[in-house]
Amino acid sequence: MIRVVLPHHLRTLAKVGDEVQVDLNGSATVKSLLDALENKYPVLRGTIREHGTLKRRPLVRFFACGEDISHESADTPLPDPILKGEEPFFVMGAIAGG
Amino acid sequence: MSSVRVLVGTRKGAFVLTSDAKRKDWKVDGPHFAGWEIYHMKGSPVDQDRIYASQTSAWFGQIIQRSDDGGKTWNTPGTSEADLRGPDGMPKGESNMFVYDGIPGTHMWYDGTQHPWEFKRVWHLEPALDNVDHVYAGVEDAALFESKDGGKTWKELSGLRQHDTGPRWQPGAGGMCLHTILIDPKNPQRIFVAISAAGAFRTDDGGKTWKPINKGLVSNFMPDPNAEVGHCVHRIAFHPSKPSTLFMQKHWDVMRSDDGGDSWREVSDNLPTDFGFPIDVHAHEPETIYVVPIKSDSEHYPLDGKLQVWRSRSGGNKWEVLTKGLPQKDCYVNVLRDAMSVDQLDPCGIYFGTTGGQVYGSSDAGDSWNAIVRDLPAVLSVEVQTLQ
Numbered sequence: 001m002i003r004v005v006l007p008h009h010l011r012t013l014a015k016v017g018d019e020v021q022v023d024l025n026g027s028a029t030v031k032s033l034l035d036a037l038e039n040k041y042p043v044l045r046g047t048i049r050e051h052g053t054l055k056r057r058p059l060v061r062f063f064a065c066g067e068d069i070s071h072e073s074a075d076t077p078l079p080d081p082i083l084k085g086e087e088p089f090f091v092m093g094a095i096a097g098g
Numbered sequence: 099m100s101s102v103r104v105l106v107g108t109r110k111g112a113f114v115l116t117s118d119a120k121r122k123d124w125k126v127d128g129p130h131f132a133g134w135e136i137y138h139m140k141g142s143p144v145d146q147d148r149i150y151a152s153q154t155s156a157w158f159g160q161i162i163q164r165s166d167d168g169g170k171t172w173n174t175p176g177t178s179e180a181d182l183r184g185p186d187g188m189p190k191g192e193s194n195m196f197v198y199d200g201i202p203g204t205h206m207w208y209d210g211t212q213h214p215w216e217f218k219r220v221w222h223l224e225p226a227l228d229n230v231d232h233v234y235a236g237v238e239d240a241a242l243f244e245s246k247d248g249g250k251t252w253k254e255l256s257g258l259r260q261h262d263t264g265p266r267w268q269p270g271a272g273g274m275c276l277h278t279i280l281i282d283p284k285n286p287q288r289i290f291v292a293i294s295a296a297g298a299f300r301t302d303d304g305g306k307t308w309k310p311i312n313k314g315l316v317s318n319f320m321p322d323p324n325a326e327v328g329h330c331v332h333r334i335a336f337h338p339s340k341p342s343t344l345f346m347q348k349h350w351d352v353m354r355s356d357d358g359g360d361s362w363r364e365v366s367d368n369l370p371t372d373f374g375f376p377i378d379v380h381a382h383e384p385e386t387i388y389v390v391p392i393k394s395d396s397e398h399y400p401l402d403g404k405l406q407v408w409r410s411r412s413g414g415n416k417w418e419v420l421t422k423g424l425p426q427k428d429c430y431v432n433v434l435r436d437a438m439s440v441d442q443l444d445p446c447g448i449y450f451g452t453t454g455g456q457v458y459g460s461s462d463a464g465d466s467w468n469a470i471v472r473d474l475p476a477v478l479s480v481e482v483q484t485l486q
Contacts, residue, residue, distance in 0.1 A: 009133055009158055013174075042191030043174050047158040051195045059157040093157040 002033055002078070003088035010048070010091065014041045019088060028083055030062060031074035048091055063090035102441050103168065103483040104449055105149065106457055107136035110475035112151060114169045117470075121447055121461040124470045130172060131163065135219075138436055138479040142225040142233075146485055150233055150249060152220035160219055162193045162235075162249045168485075176250035192251050196220070196235070196243055199256035205239065206268040215239045215259065222436060222479075224279035227286055236276035240267060240293040242305065255305035258291065263310060263327040270294035270330045270349075277435055278334050282341040290344065290359060295330035298346070300359050311359030315348060332375045333435045337384035345387050345414070347377040347435070352389055354414045365414025370401055376438035380463060381446040385413040388448060388464060390433040399430035407450070409464050423467035424458065431456070437477050442484035451477025 001021050011017065022036040031054070038045045045051065048060050054074070056062070061070045065079050065087050081087040104115040111129025130136075134153045142148040147168040153161040163172045175193040196217045207213035218238040226232035231248040241259045243252040267274060275294055282288035287304045290311075297312040315329045330349035337343070346353040346362065350373050353362040366372035371391045380386035387410050393401050400406060404427065407420040431454035441447035448464050451457045455474040460467045 007157075009155060012132070013158075013161065038191065043161075043177050045191035046160070046194045050159075051192075052197060057157065057159060096156070 001085050002036075002082060003085055004033070004037060005088045005090045007091060007093040009093065010044060013047065014043050016041070028078045029075050030069065030072065030078065033078060033089060034074075059094040059096055061092045061094050063092060100443060101485045102443065102447065103141070103146075103485055104439075104457065104459070104470070105139040105141065105169070105479075105481045105483070106451055106474065106477055107138050107151070107436075107479035108451075108455070108475040108477050109135055112136040112139055112153075113471070113474060115457065115470055119443055121441075121443075121459060124459075126471050127169070129475075130169070131161075134161070136478065137219060138222050138481070140223050140225060140481045141483040142230045143227055144225070144230040146483055148225070148230050148248075150223040150225060152223055152235070154219040160194045160196060160217075162220070162223075164249050175245075175248050190250070193249050196237055196252055197254070198241060198259065199254040200260075203260070203264065205264060205274065206266055208269065212265060215241070217241075218273065221275045221277045222279055224281065227281055227283055234279050234281075234289075236279050236291060238273045238275040239269075240274045240276040240296060242276055242279070242291060244305070255301075257301070257306050258299060258308045261299070261308050261310070263296070266327055267293065267296035268328060278331075280334060280336055280341075280344075283338045284341055288341075288358070290334060290336075292331040292334050292346075294332065295328060295349075297327050297329040298331050298334055298344075298359055311355070312362070313360065314355075314362030314364075315346075315353065316351070316364075317349065319349075333377050335377050335379050335387070337379045340384040343384065343413070345377050345379065347374050347389055349373065349395060352377065352414060365410070367415040368417050369408055370406075370419075374433075375435040376433055376450065378438045378440055378448070380448075381440045381442045382444060383411070383446075386411045386463070387413065388438065389417075390438070390450065392432060398432040403428045403430060405429040405431065405452075407448070407460075407464055407467075420460075420464045420467070422465065423460075423469075429454075434478055436479040439480045439482040441482045447482070449480050449482055451480045453477065 100119045106113040111132045113128035117124045137152040139151040149165040151163040202215035204212035220235045222236040224234040235243040242255045278292035280290040292298045299308045317329045333347045342358045344355040352366045354365045355362045374392045405424040408417045410417045431452035438450040446463045448460045453476040457470045458467045
Protein backbone atom coordinates (compact mmCIF):
# COMPACT_ATOMS: atom_id res chain seq x y z
CA MET A 1 0.00 0.00 0.00
CA ILE A 2 1.50 3.29 -1.16
CA ARG A 3 0.45 6.56 0.44
CA VAL A 4 0.05 9.52 -1.91
CA VAL A 5 -0.50 13.16 -0.96
CA LEU A 6 -2.19 15.18 -3.68
CA PRO A 7 -2.27 18.97 -4.05
CA HIS A 8 -5.41 20.73 -2.87
CA HIS A 9 -6.98 21.19 -6.31
CA LEU A 10 -6.58 17.54 -7.26
CA ARG A 11 -8.06 16.45 -3.93
CA THR A 12 -11.19 18.49 -4.60
CA LEU A 13 -11.32 17.19 -8.16
CA ALA A 14 -11.01 13.55 -7.11
CA LYS A 15 -13.21 14.17 -4.05
CA VAL A 16 -10.65 12.65 -1.66
CA GLY A 17 -9.03 13.69 1.60
CA ASP A 18 -5.47 14.68 2.46
CA GLU A 19 -3.99 11.34 1.55
CA VAL A 20 -4.95 8.45 -0.71
CA GLN A 21 -3.67 4.88 -0.82
CA VAL A 22 -2.98 2.78 -3.88
CA ASP A 23 -1.83 -0.78 -4.40
CA LEU A 24 0.94 -1.70 -6.76
CA ASN A 25 1.05 -4.96 -8.61
CA GLY A 26 4.42 -5.80 -10.08
CA SER A 27 6.99 -3.06 -10.59
CA ALA A 28 7.28 -0.27 -8.05
CA THR A 29 8.28 2.79 -10.05
CA VAL A 30 7.02 6.35 -10.39
CA LYS A 31 5.29 5.30 -13.60
CA SER A 32 3.56 2.28 -12.08
CA LEU A 33 2.50 4.36 -9.09
CA LEU A 34 0.94 7.04 -11.33
CA ASP A 35 -0.69 4.34 -13.47
CA ALA A 36 -2.25 2.86 -10.34
CA LEU A 37 -3.31 6.28 -9.07
CA GLU A 38 -5.05 7.12 -12.36
CA ASN A 39 -6.58 3.67 -12.50
CA LYS A 40 -8.17 4.22 -9.11
CA TYR A 41 -9.11 7.86 -9.80
CA PRO A 42 -9.72 8.22 -13.58
CA VAL A 43 -10.62 11.88 -13.13
CA LEU A 44 -6.91 12.52 -12.51
CA ARG A 45 -5.95 11.38 -16.00
CA GLY A 46 -4.38 14.30 -17.85
CA THR A 47 -3.96 16.43 -14.73
CA ILE A 48 -0.58 15.10 -13.52
CA ARG A 49 0.74 13.69 -16.79
CA GLU A 50 -0.20 14.69 -20.31
CA HIS A 51 -2.61 12.44 -22.14
CA GLY A 52 -0.84 10.24 -24.67
CA THR A 53 2.80 11.10 -23.97
CA LEU A 54 2.42 10.57 -20.19
CA LYS A 55 4.96 13.37 -19.69
CA ARG A 56 4.77 15.14 -16.34
CA ARG A 57 2.91 18.44 -16.68
CA PRO A 58 5.39 21.31 -16.45
CA LEU A 59 4.07 22.78 -13.19
CA VAL A 60 3.65 19.47 -11.36
CA ARG A 61 6.45 18.13 -9.14
CA PHE A 62 7.08 14.78 -7.44
CA PHE A 63 8.75 14.45 -4.02
CA ALA A 64 9.81 11.28 -2.20
CA CYS A 65 11.59 11.14 1.17
CA GLY A 66 12.34 14.87 1.06
CA GLU A 67 13.87 14.72 -2.42
CA ASP A 68 12.56 16.31 -5.59
CA ILE A 69 12.47 13.41 -8.02
CA SER A 70 10.53 15.23 -10.73
CA HIS A 71 13.37 14.95 -13.21
CA GLU A 72 14.16 11.30 -12.50
CA SER A 73 13.17 8.73 -15.08
CA ALA A 74 9.60 7.49 -14.69
CA ASP A 75 11.10 4.00 -14.43
CA THR A 76 13.14 4.90 -11.33
CA PRO A 77 12.31 2.49 -8.47
CA LEU A 78 10.46 4.06 -5.56
CA PRO A 79 12.48 4.34 -2.30
CA ASP A 80 11.88 1.72 0.38
CA PRO A 81 10.19 4.09 2.87
CA ILE A 82 7.59 4.86 0.20
CA LEU A 83 7.07 1.17 -0.58
CA LYS A 84 6.71 0.34 3.12
CA GLY A 85 4.20 3.14 3.65
CA GLU A 86 6.47 4.91 6.11
CA GLU A 87 6.60 8.02 3.93
CA PRO A 88 4.00 9.37 1.48
CA PHE A 89 4.71 10.14 -2.15
CA PHE A 90 3.97 13.81 -2.77
CA VAL A 91 2.43 15.22 -5.94
CA MET A 92 2.76 19.01 -5.72
CA GLY A 93 1.81 22.03 -7.74
CA ALA A 94 4.93 24.13 -8.34
CA ILE A 95 5.06 27.51 -6.66
CA ALA A 96 4.37 29.95 -9.45
CA GLY A 97 2.72 33.31 -9.67
CA GLY A 98 2.10 35.77 -6.87
CA MET B 99 -43.62 31.39 -13.88
CA SER B 100 -40.29 32.05 -15.56
CA SER B 101 -37.07 32.62 -13.74
CA VAL B 102 -33.49 33.39 -14.65
CA ARG B 103 -30.23 31.58 -14.02
CA VAL B 104 -26.98 33.44 -14.69
CA LEU B 105 -23.87 31.27 -15.08
CA VAL B 106 -20.73 33.17 -14.15
CA GLY B 107 -17.23 31.84 -14.83
CA THR B 108 -14.41 33.54 -12.94
CA ARG B 109 -10.67 33.29 -12.37
CA LYS B 110 -11.32 31.45 -9.10
CA GLY B 111 -14.44 29.38 -9.55
CA ALA B 112 -18.00 29.30 -10.87
CA PHE B 113 -21.03 31.08 -9.51
CA VAL B 114 -24.72 30.57 -10.26
CA LEU B 115 -27.02 33.57 -9.78
CA THR B 116 -30.76 32.99 -9.74
CA SER B 117 -33.83 35.21 -9.60
CA ASP B 118 -37.50 35.16 -10.42
CA ALA B 119 -38.78 37.00 -13.49
CA LYS B 120 -38.76 40.33 -11.69
CA ARG B 121 -34.95 40.13 -11.55
CA LYS B 122 -34.77 42.26 -8.41
CA ASP B 123 -33.73 39.79 -5.72
CA TRP B 124 -30.89 37.42 -6.45
CA LYS B 125 -29.46 34.32 -4.83
CA VAL B 126 -25.73 33.78 -5.28
CA ASP B 127 -24.53 30.18 -5.21
CA GLY B 128 -20.82 29.31 -5.26
CA PRO B 129 -17.98 29.12 -5.63
CA HIS B 130 -18.12 25.83 -7.48
CA PHE B 131 -14.68 24.41 -8.39
CA ALA B 132 -13.12 26.89 -5.97
CA GLY B 133 -9.71 28.11 -6.97
CA TRP B 134 -9.94 26.88 -10.58
CA GLU B 135 -10.37 29.10 -13.60
CA ILE B 136 -13.80 28.65 -15.13
CA TYR B 137 -13.54 29.94 -18.66
CA HIS B 138 -17.12 29.24 -19.66
CA MET B 139 -20.38 27.56 -18.68
CA LYS B 140 -23.41 27.15 -20.88
CA GLY B 141 -26.76 25.37 -20.61
CA SER B 142 -28.27 23.15 -23.27
CA PRO B 143 -31.23 24.63 -25.17
CA VAL B 144 -32.70 21.09 -25.17
CA ASP B 145 -32.62 20.55 -21.40
CA GLN B 146 -32.23 23.52 -19.08
CA ASP B 147 -30.79 21.30 -16.34
CA ARG B 148 -27.86 20.20 -18.51
CA ILE B 149 -24.95 22.62 -18.12
CA TYR B 150 -21.42 22.21 -19.42
CA ALA B 151 -18.43 23.94 -17.80
CA SER B 152 -14.81 24.44 -18.78
CA GLN B 153 -12.59 24.20 -15.70
CA THR B 154 -8.91 24.85 -16.26
CA SER B 155 -5.59 25.41 -14.54
CA ALA B 156 -2.08 26.20 -15.70
CA TRP B 157 -0.90 23.50 -13.29
CA PHE B 158 -3.36 20.68 -13.83
CA GLY B 159 -4.74 21.32 -17.29
CA GLN B 160 -8.24 21.05 -18.66
CA ILE B 161 -11.29 19.56 -16.94
CA ILE B 162 -14.80 19.33 -18.39
CA GLN B 163 -17.61 19.41 -15.85
CA ARG B 164 -21.25 18.63 -16.44
CA SER B 165 -24.34 19.21 -14.36
CA ASP B 166 -27.59 17.37 -14.99
CA ASP B 167 -29.55 19.16 -12.29
CA GLY B 168 -29.21 22.82 -13.16
CA GLY B 169 -25.88 23.41 -11.44
CA LYS B 170 -26.63 21.92 -8.03
CA THR B 171 -24.18 19.03 -8.51
CA TRP B 172 -21.39 18.47 -11.01
CA ASN B 173 -19.44 15.55 -12.42
CA THR B 174 -16.69 15.02 -14.94
CA PRO B 175 -18.46 13.15 -17.78
CA GLY B 176 -17.52 9.50 -18.06
CA THR B 177 -16.51 8.94 -14.46
CA SER B 178 -19.71 7.42 -13.15
CA GLU B 179 -19.44 3.81 -12.02
CA ALA B 180 -21.04 2.62 -15.25
CA ASP B 181 -18.57 4.57 -17.33
CA LEU B 182 -15.40 3.84 -15.41
CA ARG B 183 -14.04 0.87 -17.29
CA GLY B 184 -13.51 0.40 -20.98
CA PRO B 185 -13.62 -2.99 -22.73
CA ASP B 186 -9.97 -3.52 -21.84
CA GLY B 187 -10.62 -2.82 -18.18
CA MET B 188 -8.65 0.40 -18.21
CA PRO B 189 -10.16 3.61 -16.90
CA LYS B 190 -11.55 6.00 -19.47
CA GLY B 191 -11.28 9.42 -17.90
CA GLU B 192 -11.16 10.97 -21.35
CA SER B 193 -13.47 13.93 -20.87
CA ASN B 194 -10.42 16.20 -20.72
CA MET B 195 -8.60 14.53 -23.61
CA PHE B 196 -8.38 17.08 -26.42
CA VAL B 197 -6.00 15.64 -28.99
CA TYR B 198 -5.56 17.31 -32.36
CA ASP B 199 -6.41 15.17 -35.36
CA GLY B 200 -3.32 13.83 -37.15
CA ILE B 201 -0.03 15.68 -37.12
CA PRO B 202 -0.83 19.01 -35.46
CA GLY B 203 1.41 21.12 -37.72
CA THR B 204 2.36 24.71 -37.05
CA HIS B 205 0.92 28.21 -36.96
CA MET B 206 2.57 31.62 -36.87
CA TRP B 207 4.16 32.65 -33.57
CA TYR B 208 4.40 36.20 -32.22
CA ASP B 209 7.81 36.68 -33.85
CA GLY B 210 6.66 35.49 -37.27
CA THR B 211 8.24 32.03 -37.01
CA GLN B 212 6.24 28.82 -37.17
CA HIS B 213 5.21 27.23 -33.86
CA PRO B 214 3.60 23.84 -33.13
CA TRP B 215 -0.09 23.71 -32.32
CA GLU B 216 -0.39 23.01 -28.57
CA PHE B 217 -3.65 22.44 -26.71
CA LYS B 218 -3.98 24.73 -23.68
CA ARG B 219 -7.62 25.10 -22.64
CA VAL B 220 -11.27 25.25 -23.65
CA TRP B 221 -12.47 28.83 -24.02
CA HIS B 222 -16.06 28.24 -25.06
CA LEU B 223 -18.62 25.42 -24.91
CA GLU B 224 -21.59 25.57 -27.26
CA PRO B 225 -24.29 22.94 -26.73
CA ALA B 226 -26.03 21.80 -29.92
CA LEU B 227 -29.56 22.96 -30.60
CA ASP B 228 -31.20 19.55 -30.94
CA ASN B 229 -29.31 17.00 -28.84
CA VAL B 230 -28.46 17.37 -25.17
CA ASP B 231 -25.35 15.17 -25.51
CA HIS B 232 -23.94 17.04 -28.52
CA VAL B 233 -21.67 19.95 -27.63
CA TYR B 234 -18.92 21.92 -29.36
CA ALA B 235 -15.74 23.21 -27.73
CA GLY B 236 -13.62 26.10 -28.96
CA VAL B 237 -10.07 25.72 -27.73
CA GLU B 238 -6.65 27.36 -27.52
CA ASP B 239 -4.56 26.80 -29.65
CA ALA B 240 -7.39 27.45 -32.03
CA ALA B 241 -9.43 24.43 -33.02
CA LEU B 242 -12.99 23.18 -32.83
CA PHE B 243 -13.87 19.93 -31.07
CA GLU B 244 -17.20 18.20 -30.61
CA SER B 245 -18.59 15.60 -28.25
CA LYS B 246 -21.63 13.50 -29.07
CA ASP B 247 -21.71 11.61 -25.78
CA GLY B 248 -22.31 14.39 -23.29
CA GLY B 249 -18.67 15.38 -22.94
CA LYS B 250 -17.21 11.94 -22.24
CA THR B 251 -15.04 11.98 -25.36
CA TRP B 252 -14.01 14.67 -27.83
CA LYS B 253 -13.09 14.65 -31.49
CA GLU B 254 -11.60 17.49 -33.46
CA LEU B 255 -13.41 18.89 -36.48
CA SER B 256 -10.04 19.28 -38.09
CA GLY B 257 -11.12 20.77 -41.38
CA LEU B 258 -10.97 24.16 -39.68
CA ARG B 259 -7.45 23.98 -38.28
CA GLN B 260 -6.20 22.30 -41.43
CA HIS B 261 -7.50 25.10 -43.63
CA ASP B 262 -4.83 26.34 -46.06
CA THR B 263 -4.50 29.55 -44.08
CA GLY B 264 -3.72 27.78 -40.76
CA PRO B 265 0.03 28.43 -40.90
CA ARG B 266 -0.78 32.17 -41.07
CA TRP B 267 -2.94 32.25 -37.93
CA GLN B 268 -1.27 34.06 -35.05
CA PRO B 269 -2.07 34.37 -31.32
CA GLY B 270 -3.48 37.59 -29.94
CA ALA B 271 -2.50 38.93 -26.54
CA GLY B 272 -4.78 36.41 -24.86
CA GLY B 273 -3.49 33.46 -26.85
CA MET B 274 -4.68 31.90 -30.08
CA CYS B 275 -8.18 31.03 -28.98
CA LEU B 276 -11.35 29.93 -30.70
CA HIS B 277 -13.76 31.87 -28.51
CA THR B 278 -17.05 32.16 -30.40
CA ILE B 279 -19.29 29.42 -31.82
CA LEU B 280 -22.64 30.31 -33.40
CA ILE B 281 -24.92 27.57 -34.74
CA ASP B 282 -27.45 28.70 -37.33
CA PRO B 283 -30.84 27.64 -35.91
CA LYS B 284 -32.34 27.53 -39.40
CA ASN B 285 -29.55 25.33 -40.73
CA PRO B 286 -27.41 23.57 -38.07
CA GLN B 287 -24.96 22.55 -40.81
CA ARG B 288 -23.95 26.21 -40.88
CA ILE B 289 -21.67 27.20 -38.00
CA PHE B 290 -19.74 30.42 -37.49
CA VAL B 291 -16.60 30.59 -35.36
CA ALA B 292 -14.20 33.38 -34.47
CA ILE B 293 -10.53 33.13 -33.61
CA SER B 294 -8.07 35.64 -32.17
CA ALA B 295 -6.12 36.46 -34.23
CA ALA B 296 -7.17 34.65 -37.35
CA GLY B 297 -10.64 36.01 -37.96
CA ALA B 298 -14.11 34.61 -38.59
CA PHE B 299 -14.83 31.35 -40.41
CA ARG B 300 -17.97 29.58 -41.62
CA THR B 301 -18.85 26.01 -42.42
CA ASP B 302 -21.92 25.01 -44.42
CA ASP B 303 -21.43 21.26 -44.07
CA GLY B 304 -21.44 20.71 -40.32
CA GLY B 305 -17.74 21.37 -39.82
CA LYS B 306 -16.07 19.36 -42.58
CA THR B 307 -14.93 22.34 -44.63
CA TRP B 308 -14.51 25.99 -43.71
CA LYS B 309 -14.03 29.33 -45.41
CA PRO B 310 -12.63 32.54 -43.94
CA ILE B 311 -15.31 35.25 -43.87
CA ASN B 312 -13.29 38.39 -43.31
CA LYS B 313 -13.90 40.46 -46.43
CA GLY B 314 -14.35 44.07 -45.43
CA LEU B 315 -12.38 43.83 -42.21
CA VAL B 316 -9.49 46.29 -42.02
CA SER B 317 -6.74 45.75 -39.44
CA ASN B 318 -4.09 48.41 -39.70
CA PHE B 319 -1.64 46.51 -37.47
CA MET B 320 -1.22 43.90 -40.21
CA PRO B 321 1.20 44.17 -43.15
CA ASP B 322 -1.83 43.77 -45.42
CA PRO B 323 -4.73 45.39 -43.54
CA ASN B 324 -7.26 43.65 -45.81
CA ALA B 325 -5.73 40.17 -45.62
CA GLU B 326 -7.89 37.06 -45.86
CA VAL B 327 -6.92 36.01 -42.29
CA GLY B 328 -5.06 37.47 -39.32
CA HIS B 329 -7.77 39.79 -38.00
CA CYS B 330 -8.26 39.93 -34.25
CA VAL B 331 -12.00 39.30 -34.03
CA HIS B 332 -13.08 39.66 -30.43
CA ARG B 333 -16.67 38.48 -30.71
CA ILE B 334 -19.49 37.86 -33.16
CA ALA B 335 -23.21 37.62 -32.41
CA PHE B 336 -26.52 37.19 -34.21
CA HIS B 337 -30.22 37.09 -33.47
CA PRO B 338 -31.57 33.53 -33.87
CA SER B 339 -34.39 34.74 -36.12
CA LYS B 340 -31.94 36.47 -38.47
CA PRO B 341 -28.80 34.33 -38.56
CA SER B 342 -27.42 35.80 -41.76
CA THR B 343 -27.02 39.17 -40.07
CA LEU B 344 -23.88 39.06 -37.98
CA PHE B 345 -22.47 41.68 -35.65
CA MET B 346 -18.80 41.82 -34.76
CA GLN B 347 -16.69 43.55 -32.14
CA LYS B 348 -13.24 43.51 -33.66
CA HIS B 349 -10.00 44.55 -31.96
CA TRP B 350 -10.90 47.97 -33.29
CA ASP B 351 -14.18 48.55 -35.17
CA VAL B 352 -17.73 47.32 -34.75
CA MET B 353 -18.82 45.56 -37.94
CA ARG B 354 -21.96 44.18 -39.53
CA SER B 355 -22.64 41.58 -42.21
CA ASP B 356 -25.98 40.89 -43.89
CA ASP B 357 -24.82 37.99 -46.01
CA GLY B 358 -23.67 35.41 -43.50
CA GLY B 359 -20.22 36.93 -43.22
CA ASP B 360 -19.40 37.05 -46.93
CA SER B 361 -18.87 40.79 -46.56
CA TRP B 362 -18.66 43.23 -43.65
CA ARG B 363 -19.12 46.96 -43.22
CA GLU B 364 -18.24 49.16 -40.29
CA VAL B 365 -21.06 50.44 -38.06
CA SER B 366 -19.04 52.09 -35.29
CA ASP B 367 -20.26 55.61 -36.17
CA ASN B 368 -20.64 57.73 -33.00
CA LEU B 369 -19.16 55.29 -30.49
CA PRO B 370 -16.62 57.11 -28.27
CA THR B 371 -14.11 54.34 -29.05
CA ASP B 372 -14.71 51.31 -31.20
CA PHE B 373 -12.32 49.07 -29.29
CA GLY B 374 -13.98 46.52 -27.02
CA PHE B 375 -14.60 42.86 -26.42
CA PRO B 376 -18.26 41.70 -26.12
CA ILE B 377 -21.17 42.36 -28.43
CA ASP B 378 -24.69 40.97 -28.03
CA VAL B 379 -28.17 41.22 -29.50
CA HIS B 380 -31.50 41.99 -27.78
CA ALA B 381 -33.62 38.84 -27.39
CA HIS B 382 -36.68 40.26 -29.18
CA GLU B 383 -35.28 43.04 -31.37
CA PRO B 384 -32.85 41.69 -33.98
CA GLU B 385 -31.58 45.20 -34.79
CA THR B 386 -30.85 46.19 -31.18
CA ILE B 387 -27.25 45.51 -30.20
CA TYR B 388 -24.98 46.26 -27.25
CA VAL B 389 -21.25 46.92 -26.84
CA VAL B 390 -19.00 48.11 -24.02
CA PRO B 391 -16.45 50.59 -25.44
CA ILE B 392 -12.96 50.26 -23.98
CA LYS B 393 -10.36 53.03 -24.23
CA SER B 394 -7.79 51.28 -26.43
CA ASP B 395 -5.80 48.16 -27.15
CA SER B 396 -3.15 49.44 -24.73
CA GLU B 397 -5.53 50.57 -21.98
CA HIS B 398 -8.19 47.95 -21.34
CA TYR B 399 -10.62 50.02 -19.27
CA PRO B 400 -13.49 52.43 -19.94
CA LEU B 401 -12.87 55.96 -21.13
CA ASP B 402 -12.46 58.50 -18.32
CA GLY B 403 -13.24 55.92 -15.62
CA LYS B 404 -16.92 55.79 -16.70
CA LEU B 405 -18.43 52.36 -17.30
CA GLN B 406 -20.83 52.65 -20.22
CA VAL B 407 -22.87 50.26 -22.29
CA TRP B 408 -23.77 51.58 -25.73
CA ARG B 409 -26.91 50.46 -27.52
CA SER B 410 -27.89 50.76 -31.14
CA ARG B 411 -31.53 50.16 -32.10
CA SER B 412 -30.69 50.33 -35.78
CA GLY B 413 -28.23 47.45 -36.03
CA GLY B 414 -25.29 49.81 -35.71
CA ASN B 415 -24.34 53.36 -36.63
CA LYS B 416 -26.71 55.27 -34.33
CA TRP B 417 -25.53 54.55 -30.81
CA GLU B 418 -26.90 55.76 -27.47
CA VAL B 419 -25.07 55.63 -24.17
CA LEU B 420 -26.53 53.72 -21.19
CA THR B 421 -25.15 54.69 -17.79
CA LYS B 422 -27.96 54.64 -15.23
CA GLY B 423 -26.76 52.52 -12.32
CA LEU B 424 -23.24 52.06 -13.68
CA PRO B 425 -20.20 53.69 -12.00
CA GLN B 426 -19.39 57.02 -13.67
CA LYS B 427 -16.10 57.77 -11.99
CA ASP B 428 -12.94 55.89 -11.00
CA CYS B 429 -13.97 52.72 -12.80
CA TYR B 430 -11.10 50.90 -14.53
CA VAL B 431 -12.41 47.40 -15.11
CA ASN B 432 -12.65 45.49 -18.37
CA VAL B 433 -15.50 43.40 -19.76
CA LEU B 434 -14.17 40.31 -21.52
CA ARG B 435 -15.50 38.89 -24.78
CA ASP B 436 -17.65 36.08 -23.35
CA ALA B 437 -18.90 38.10 -20.37
CA MET B 438 -22.16 39.53 -21.78
CA SER B 439 -25.46 37.73 -22.29
CA VAL B 440 -29.21 38.33 -22.56
CA ASP B 441 -32.27 36.60 -21.16
CA GLN B 442 -35.49 35.84 -23.06
CA LEU B 443 -37.93 37.68 -20.80
CA ASP B 444 -39.91 40.76 -21.72
CA PRO B 445 -38.49 43.31 -21.23
CA CYS B 446 -35.22 41.72 -22.24
CA GLY B 447 -32.58 41.40 -19.53
CA ILE B 448 -28.94 42.19 -20.28
CA TYR B 449 -26.06 41.02 -18.09
CA PHE B 450 -22.32 41.51 -18.07
CA GLY B 451 -19.43 40.75 -15.74
CA THR B 452 -16.23 42.72 -15.16
CA THR B 453 -12.63 41.95 -14.37
CA GLY B 454 -13.32 43.73 -11.07
CA GLY B 455 -15.76 40.99 -10.06
CA GLN B 456 -19.04 42.83 -10.55
CA VAL B 457 -21.96 41.29 -12.41
CA TYR B 458 -24.37 43.97 -13.62
CA GLY B 459 -27.89 43.24 -14.77
CA SER B 460 -30.55 45.29 -16.50
CA SER B 461 -34.19 44.16 -16.53
CA ASP B 462 -35.26 46.92 -18.90
CA ALA B 463 -33.15 46.28 -22.01
CA GLY B 464 -30.26 48.40 -20.75
CA ASP B 465 -32.08 51.56 -19.65
CA SER B 466 -30.97 51.01 -16.04
CA TRP B 467 -28.53 48.72 -14.30
CA ASN B 468 -27.94 47.15 -10.91
CA ALA B 469 -24.98 45.25 -9.54
CA ILE B 470 -26.27 41.74 -8.83
CA VAL B 471 -23.02 40.97 -7.04
CA ARG B 472 -19.96 43.18 -6.60
CA ASP B 473 -16.99 41.27 -5.27
CA LEU B 474 -16.49 38.06 -7.20
CA PRO B 475 -13.11 37.12 -8.67
CA ALA B 476 -12.43 38.53 -12.12
CA VAL B 477 -15.31 37.50 -14.39
CA LEU B 478 -14.37 35.54 -17.51
CA SER B 479 -17.79 34.63 -18.84
CA VAL B 480 -21.51 35.22 -18.33
CA GLU B 481 -24.30 33.11 -19.80
CA VAL B 482 -28.00 33.35 -19.04
CA GLN B 483 -30.71 30.71 -18.97
CA THR B 484 -34.37 31.69 -18.97
CA LEU B 485 -36.10 28.91 -17.06
CA GLN B 486 -39.71 27.81 -17.54
